[in-house]
């Protein structure tokens with residue numbers, strides 16, 4: 001199974017985003033966390049900045065929306081040219097319609113669930129989805145610890161995807177490091193978000209951190 005690495009720029013230097021985007025050239029995607037201080041108790045960036053990141057990023061954008069009123073806003077993010085747009089299941093009134101709207105605006109459509117949200121309702125529209133994101137921390141902040149209790153949901157999603165025969169990606173986000181990436185892959189993840197593990201506070205080259213994650217991933221995948 002190919003493993004994709006999607007570094008989260010939440011841990012990058014927001015005053016030097018273009019430089020930090022160029023420091024992850026060996027990644028598959030770039031993960032962009034949009035937070036509105038309503039759905040989560042933190043505020044990051046919005047549409048104008050995502051539009052600009054889209055213009056300068058050498059990598060496809062993996063936009064992760066942690067915002068209320070996803071039905072209204074998610075298609076606007078798809079219109080930026082983002083490769084993928086993930087909305088939070090808990091913030092969408094009509095997920096099935098929203099998936100259609102994101103796809104018709106040109107992006108892959110994906111839905112995220114918080115650690116306490118069951119997977120089953122999401123599996124009801126698996127036939128329309130391009131990716132499922134199982135949050136492995138409470139959304140809102142980087143640098144938290146991986147919640148092992150989310151693994152049964154990841155396994156259930158992997159089983160349903162395999163049964164469907166469709167190429168639906170399965171992403172994890174939160175608390176990924178050289179150890180938890182193994183757990184996530186063993187439980188079925190194929191797309192890995194990593195923020196603090198890539199933009200390490202000790203100043204290690206982010207591309208070296210990506211290589212290290214890939215080496216560990218190769219021992220299981």
Ligand code: DX5
Nearest residue numbers: 008139140142143175195196
């Ligand atoms: C948290 C965000 C994550 C965050 C992950 O709500 O969705 O993408 O950047 O950060 P780490 O990898 O440090 O847990």
Ligand code: ZN
Nearest residue numbers: 033064173193
């Ligand atoms: Zn995220």
